[in-house]
Amino acid sequence: MLLEINDDNDERTLMVDVRDDQGDTPLHLALRNKNKKATELLLKYGVDPNSANLKGLTALHIVSQENERYDLAKVLFEICKQKNVTLRVDARDEFGDTPLHLALRSNNKRLVELLLRQGADVNLANEEGSTPLHIVPKTPDSYNLAKMLFEVCDDIGRLINVDAQDKLGNTALHYELKYACLGPRDLMELLLRRGADPNLANEDGSTLLHVLCDGLVQGRSLMKELFRICDDVGRWIDVNARDERGYTPLNLDVFWGWESDSFSLLIGRGADPSLANAHGWTPLHHICKRDETSFFDDETVQVFLEICDENDRTLPIDARNKDGDTPLLVALASGHLVEPLLRRGPDLSLANEEGSTPLHVICKREIEADVLAAKLFGICDEIELTVPIDARDKLGRTPLQWAVANLLPKTVDVLLDRGADLADFVFPTADYLAEDFLPEEPYDSRLNLKLKAASGVLVVVERLAERGYQLTQSDALIIATVFAEHGLFDESADLQVPWYDDEEIATRVETIEIRPDLSLRDLVQLRPEEAENVVEYSDYYEFARSHDFSAFPERYREVCGAHLCDTMCRGFLRRWAVYPFWELIQYRLPVEICETIVEQLTNRDLMNICLAAKGQSS
Structure with a gap:
């Protein structure tokens, strides 16, 4: 209305290019509010259609932001043509986007065509290096939008750079494959038939096959x-293209744990199963690694081996990664033998x-090591393979020491x-004996590993002795040192409390x-000398690893573990503390008297005597 009034009074001059605090002119506001009449009048009175606000948005940017402003765009072009004003169709906003970028994002096909026919540069890139074609795969109707883009450019004689790469090195085809799971896949075919290079790699070295195999x-x-x-x-x-980490598509495929169909397709197409990544991991290394994210089993390994055989692909079953691990070592470290691989005769x-x-x-494994070892020997017997x-x-350590x-x-x-x-067996030293059984924090009652550690030490010593190993005083000192490191007898002073009679725990005991x-009640009521005659170290060992013990209420689990440690270790410490005690008193009493004195001492005292004999008491 103001413009119409001014039309009747030519002596007044309106400031049609005045800006608000956002840098918007009246034309920006009229277009944003879809006010066609105000737009026409402002253009008639000479508003600058190329004026940009603080965000770099011109009038063409505003009309390109939404799908419903095509008519306003037509008005802009028509009136500017009448007034012989050139619209900057390739003006850039603060992100380097042109109106064509925005029109494609808003899926405004008619406006895209209009901009192209008005001279918009179809290959102009924004600050991220994205050309209009990079935008297309991220839109909901990507195929039809791309089809129209190519058809219009063909009609006006414009060539689209289908292999343009953004600042990440990605082409439109890279993005199409990343977004393909969201809709139809026709755009991939359109781009390839328009000459897109399937081997072009981005800055990570990823080709199209890498994208497809990288967890998609x-x-x-x-x-x-x-x-x-x-x-x-x-x-x-x-x-066999490699990315910057050295991964081939096949290596990525098995890393993510996909099915044998994809292995077969890639290997059938010439993928080399011997190629390793930058860390020396071959596809076979990845297939043999088992964890909570892995979908592989022995059958998968067998199928993989057969696929390689069928395609005459050499498979280095003893390939070593940068840590020197072969596929078999990787499998064993994750607790699996991988029988199909073992039957191939690895070194x-x-x-x-x-x-x-x-x-x-x-x-070096705590879980099912005996099962793995027995199975390894059994299969190697069958195929006449020697196990060192x-x-x-x-x-300098042997498997037995470990x-x-x-x-x-x-x-x-x-x-x-x-x-x-x-x-020639040498008993493990204190720095690695029961090392994995140390709690993360001193005296951690949540992870009561003391009973596990003590029973484990004594039961393996018993097994060695049964086979003829003679435990030495030096070995006993090592064991006493480990007991001290685990704080084995720190709760001994509290053991007079009849914890097993508490109502909360009595029935369970x-x-x-x-x-x-x-029963557990029977055991805790025995004197150590009595318990030594009726309970074996292996009984303590099994109980310490049982659900019955781990299910104990935490405060009872700690005191129960301490009680059983005290009972279990008594005989061992009593036997091995006699000579250290004799040494400490400089042999002034007969050994028999020393034995009698030792009988009266607590386990903590006995342990400290063993340590003190070598100057280690703490």
């Missing part, structure tokens, strides 16, 4: 489509950078049954069986 849910079916289309248009795909003498052979790796049982790692250090009595039995050398003829 629909990557397998898209991969088949990619090969089909490239075959049809005569395009070769580099299936069991190969050691990693730590000097660990397969048997070393097994003996007394190999030493770079610390089995003892990790408190694995059943594994110790397996090794000794298989001929492990006990004659009564019903838990340590062995068929002995």
Whole structure:
């Protein structure tokens, strides 16, 4: 209305390019509010259509932001043409976006065509390096939008750079594959048929195949489509391209745990299963690694091996990564034997950078080490493969030493049954004996590992003794040192309290069986001398690892563990403290008298006597 009034009074001059605090002119506001009449009048009175606000937005940017402003865009172009004013169709906002970028984002096909026919540069990139074609795959109707874009450019003689790369090195085809799971996949075919290079890599070194194999849910079916289309248009795909981490598409595929169909497709197309990434991991390493994210099992390994055989692909089953680990070592470290791989005859003498052979790796595991060891020996017997049982790692330790250090009595039995050398056996030192059983915080009652550690140490010592090993005073000192490190007898002063009679725990103590003829209540009421005659170290060992013990209320679990440690260790400490005590008193009393004195001392005193004999008392 103001403009109409001014039209009747030519002596007044209106400031049509005045700006508000956002830098918007009246034209910006009229277009934003879709006021066609005000737009026409402002243009008639000479408003600058190329004026940009503080965000760099011109009139064309404003009309390109929404799908419903096409008519306003037409008005802009028509009136500017009448007034012989050139509209800057490639003006950039603060992000470097042109009106064409914005029109594509708003899926405004008619406006896209209008801008192109008015001279918009279809290859102009924004601050991120994105051309209009990069925008298309991220829109809901990407195929039809791209189809129209190409058709209009064909009609006006404009060439679209289909391989333009943004600042991340991604092409429109890279984004199409990333967003393909959100809608139809026709755009991939359109881009490839328009000449897009399937082997172009982004700044991470990822080609299209890398994108498809890098955890993309629909990557397998898209991969088949990619090969089909490239075959049809005569395009070769580099299936062995490496990204910046050295991963080939096959390596990525198995890293993410996809199915054998994709292995077969890639290997059938020439993927080399021997190629390793920058850390030396081959596809077979990844397949043999098992964790909570892995979908692989022995059947997958078998299928992978067969696929390689069918395609005459050489598979280095003893390939070593940068840590020196072979696929078999990787499998064993995650607790799996991978029988199909073992039956291929890998070299069991190969050691990693730590000097660990397969048997070393097994003996460093706490869970099912005996099962793995027995299975390893059994299969190797069948295929006549020798297991190096007394190999030493770079610390000079044998598998038997590791089995003892990790408190694995059943594994110790397996090794000794298989001929492990006990004659030259050296008992583990205190720095690694029961090392994995130390709590994260001192006296951590949540993780009461003391009973586990003490029973484990004593039961492996018992197994060694049964096979003829003579425990020495030096060995006993090592054990006393480990007991001290675990704070084994720090709660001894509280053991006079009849905790097992508390109402909360009494029934449970009564019903838990340590062995068929002995309940936990029976055991805790025995004197140590009595318990030594009826309970074996292995009974304590099994109870410490049982659900019955772990299910104890926390405050009772701590005191129960301390009570059982006191009972269990009494005989061992009493026997091995006599001579250190005799040494401490400088042999002034007969050994028999020393034995009598030792009988009267607490376990903590006995442990400290063993340590004091070597100047270690704390």
